Amino acid sequence: MTATPAAKPPVTTTRADGIAVVTIDRPERRNALNLEVKGLIADAVESLTADDTVRVIVLTGAGGCFVAGTDIAEMVAMTPQTHVAQRTGHVFDVLRHCPKILIAAIEGYALGGGCELALCCDMIVAGDDAAFGQPEIRVGIMPGAGGSQRLIRAIGKYRAMKLMLTGEAVKAPEALAMGMITEVAPKGGALDRALALATTITRMPPLAVRAIKEVVGLGQDVPLETALALERKAFVMLFDSADQKEGMTAFLEKRKPVYQGR
Structure with missing residues (x-):
């Protein structure tokens, strides 16, 4: 009898030379955040926080996409009580309180919860065709994991309000001009550039x-x-x-x- 191959985990971690890379890999949903993925990211970051050999954590997505949003199929039936009981915002708390340097390496989409994940980081490097946005209003809700508050601090009230009230996305060059991200890399080069920045930081005191x-x-x-x-x-x-x-x-x-x- 042939054994069934083990399912590939949707979040993986690699470590080398003081740098850890946490990769979200859920290609069938463009790396959308469900409860499992959020829990695994939180667990990975908490474990890396406790690892004294790790100086910088890079958060990225596989398959040419960062995170296309939070999984609507899982959220549609949620209630306020569900959010509290299942700690749906826990991963964002973990990222916000992580004492180590966090760098987001973005390709493709960073929308909704994906944009909020990136905004929790200390630096954001994006491929030149990456898109950022908070489209929650288009499905009857609003940003709920720091998007509204971090955006107004990063880009100001008026541009933040446009993104949140229209749900429109902006490409990386415009996001850079707004002050929303750190720098733009060539398409497909965000992770390499994030790792180069991480290497520089590991050499600092x-x-x-x-x-x-x-x-x-x-x-x-x-x-x-x-x-x-x-x-x-x-x-x-x-x-x-x-x-x-x-x-x-x-x-x-x-x-x-x-x-x-x-």
Whole structure:
């Protein structure tokens, strides 16, 4: 009797040289997010957060698509109580609170929940034909995983309102001009460029990387004076690190620094 091949998991993780790549692979639904996929992404990111060998996490999609949205077939019968009981927003909470650098590598579609996944990341690299949007209004709802709030902070009220009220998508070059993404790569090159950025970051002093992420995350939603105080405190505290001594000494000695994260 021939054994039935094991089903390919819809989320996979690879690790190498301080970088982890989390890949969403559900081609029959253009990587749409259902509860299983969201749970697997959350589990993967939580596991990578606990892995001290991982410095940067790259989130991407297989098959030339990032995430075309949240699975409407699964959502159509949901109630408010279902959302609470099944923790449908948990993956977005995990990404928002991840202390490691997150880079989204986008090809094809990043719509609805896919756009919100990307907006949880610290940087977004997109192929030049990638499309971003929040089309929830077209199926009777609205963004519910940070889309509305992150968009107004990234691109301003007026452009964010247009995207949310029309459901229209924008291509990567326009998203870049809006300030919605980090940079545009040639079609099919988003993952390679994201990995190159990740490699650069792994060579930076870990304490400074973490401090920058913390200060940016906390500072963007508080008064400027408070944000400046947070920045100054983090800046001063880095002068108590071995990495600061190594970085400055290496600069003066014209050699490459060797950072140890302490």
